[in-house]
Structure formats: structure tokens, C-alpha cells
Amino acid sequence: MTAQTTDIHIIAKLSAIAIVLHTAEFFLPSPIFGLKPGIANVVVLFAYYFFNLSSAVYVSLIRVFISSLILGTFLTPTFFLSFSGALSSLGCLAIASYFLNKKFFSIYSFSMLMSLGHVIGQFICVRLFIIQDNGVFFLVPIFIIFAFIFALINAYIVDKIMRVSKSQIKNDKIYP
Amino acid sequence: MFKVFKAGDFLILALFCIILIMSMAIYLNLPSGDILKIDYQNQTIKYSLNQNKKIKMGDLDIEIKMGKARVSHSNCKNQYCVMQGWISHINQSILCVPNLFKMTISQKIDEHDSTNY
Numbered sequence: 560m561t562a563q564t565t566d567i568h569i570i571a572k573l574s575a576i577a578i579v580l581h582t583a584e585f586f587l588p589s590p591i592f593g594l595k596p597g598i599a600n601v602v603v604l605f606a607y608y609f610f611n612l613s614s615a616v617y618v619s620l621i622r623v624f625i626s627s628l629i630l631g632t633f634l635t636p637t638f639f640l641s642f643s644g645a646l647s648s649l650g651c652l653a654i655a656s657y658f659l660n661k662k663f664f665s666i667y668s669f670s671m672l673m674s675l676g677h678v679i680g681q682f683i684c685v686r687l688f689i690i691q692d693n694g695v696f697f698l699v700p701i702f703i704i705f706a707f708i709f710a711l712i713n714a715y716i717v718d719k720i721m722r723v724s725k726s727q728i729k730n731d732k733i734y735p
Numbered sequence: 736m737f738k739v740f741k742a743g744d745f746l747i748l749a750l751f752c753i754i755l756i757m758s759m760a761i762y763l764n765l766p767s768g769d770i771l772k773i774d775y776q777n778q779t780i781k782y783s784l785n786q787n788k789k790i791k792m793g794d795l796d797i798e799i800k801m802g803k804a805r806v807s808h809s810n811c812k813n814q815y816c817v818m819q820g821w822i823s824h825i826n827q828s829i830l831c832v833p834n835l836f837k838m839t840i841s842q843k844i845d846e847h848d849s850t851n852y
Contacts, residue, residue, distance in 0.1 A: 659743065667740060668747035675751065694826040700758045707751055718739060 569610060570617045577602040577622040578629065585630055591701065596709045597674065599626075600648070604670055604717045612656055619645045636689055640681055647680020648673040666721075670714035674706040768825040768840035771804050773797070775836050784823075784840070795834055804838065806831065 607615035816831035
């Protein structure tokens with residue numbers, strides 16, 4: 560990729576925000592193992608909506624690797640869960656960005672598809688490598704319900720941020 | 736929130752609901768199994784679930800009652816195996832870690848459970 564300096568700056572800043580959010584989220588208590596709001600995906604969605612798909616991919620993958628190094632979970636099952644979820648949600652985002660027209664589909668549908676892809680990818684990873692038992696799929700409806708709720712919340716946050724920062728981004732006040 | 740929804744979003748919402756309902760249907764209509772597999776002290780024992788039976792295994796009491804099974808008494812500290820209650824669906828299981836005990840419900844396999852009687 561022949562990235563320009565401004566692109567690298569944007570990716571670095573957005574990934575820094577995403578890493579902070581992911582690290583903060585790691586310490587939140589959750590009733591079921593792995594049930595987290597996924598607030599770092601706000602930044603990925605923001606990167607996709609304001610810049611392009613490749614910057615969203617960069618932000619998401621950098622976030623997964625660096626935050627796992629910070630939290631000390633690199634190459635542990637937690638990292639692989641996070642990595643598979645990120646990969647599958649990015650795959651969903653890529654497919655959605657290829658097929659869905661932005662005139663008819665807003666940020667909410669992209670967010671919902673990403674969270675759905677995240678859940679499906681994580682469950683495939685868990686079933687194949689970590690818990691090799693069909694009993695894992697008992698948890699699917701619970702995770703889908705929470706993915707739906709958190710997807711709507713995240714998309715709402717991105718929507719609010721977009722409305723605030725649209726004029727500032729055009730005037731190059733936030734990003735170089 | 737629904738004011739900023741565009742036309743396609745309802746399509747995705749409907750897709751989401753369909754997937755949710757399908758997974759819920761799979762969740763609720765699980766086939767009930769008919770074999771209780773017990774792993775205890777390095778051996779696997781199978782019991783039919785279509786009977787009323789009380790089994791004593793070391794410090795554990797297991798109760799089978801027409802299609803469902805439970806651990807009715809245990810000597811362990813936390814009593815998680817007793818609090819699990821009845822299990823009747825395929826792949827449901829009860830563990831008791833202090834006693835190294837596991838019981839799972841599975842479907843009928845072609846081999847006959849001769850250990851039952």
C-alpha cells in the first residue's frame with residue numbers, strides 16, 4: 560500500500576483511540592465470559608465511514624494486536640477469540656461495503672452486520688479450537704441479542720460523532 | 736433512533752430478527768436425549784433415561800426419572816452439581832469437579848447398553 564503521510568497519521572490516531580477503548584473495556588465485569596460491549600468498534604466504523612475500508616482494516620487489526628500486547632494476552636485463547644472476531648467482522652464489513660449502497664443503508668446496518676459477523680466468527684473459532692463441543696451453541700441466542708443491542712448503541716454513538724465532526728473534518732481542524 | 740434509519744436498515748433489522756428467531760427455535764426445540772453417559776473413576780457407564788432409577792456412585796446420588804436426570808445429593812462444598820437441577824436435552828451435562836464426575840445426555844447409538852441391567 561502506498562500510504563500517504565496523512566493516511567498514516569489518521570490510522571495511528573484512530574488506532575490509539577481504539578486501543579485505549581479496548582483496554583478500558585477489558586476491565587469491565589461481564590456476566591458471561593466474552594460478553595463485552597465492543598466499544599472499540601465505534602472507531603473502526605468511524606474510520607470506515609470517514610476514510611475508507613483499508614483504514615478500517617488497519618485500525619481494527621492494529622487494535623487487536625497492540626491491545627493484546629498491553630494486556631498480556633498475546634497468543635492466548637483470548638487473543639485468538641478477539642482476532643477471529645475482528646477478522647470475521649471486517650469480512651462482513653467488506654462484503655457489506657461491496658454490496659450495500661450507502662444511499663439506502665445507514666451506519667446502523669453496517670454496525671449490525673459487523674456485530675453479527677463478530678459473533679459468528681467467534682463461535683466458529685470457539686467450536687473449532689477451544690471448546691470442541693456442540694453445547695457451545697447454547698449461548699448463541701444470548702450473544703446475538705446482546706450483539707444487536709450493542710450494535711445499535713455503537714452506531715448511535717458513531718452517528719452522533721459524525722454529526723459533530725463533519726464540518727470540522729472538512730476544514731481539516733482535527734486531522735492533518 | 737428510528738428517525739435516522741434508512742430504508743435498507745429495516746431489511747438488515749429483519750434479517751437480524753430472523754436469525755435470532757431461528758437460533759431461539761433451535762435453542763427451544765432441542766431433541767431430548769435417551770441415554771445418560773456417566774464418566775466416573777476412569778470408566779464410562781451408560782444408562783437408559785426411560786426409567787425411574789436411583790444410582791449411588793461414591794459420594795454422589797444420581798436420580799433418573801423418565802427422560803431426565805439430576806444429581807440429588809453430593810458431598811462437595813459448593814453443591815453446583817445439585818443446583819444444576821434436572822437435565823433432559825442432548826449435550827446438556829452436569830459436572831462435579833471435586834469428585835471428578837461428569838454426566839452427559841446423548842442420543843441413542845446402535846450399541847445396546849448392556850450395563851443397564
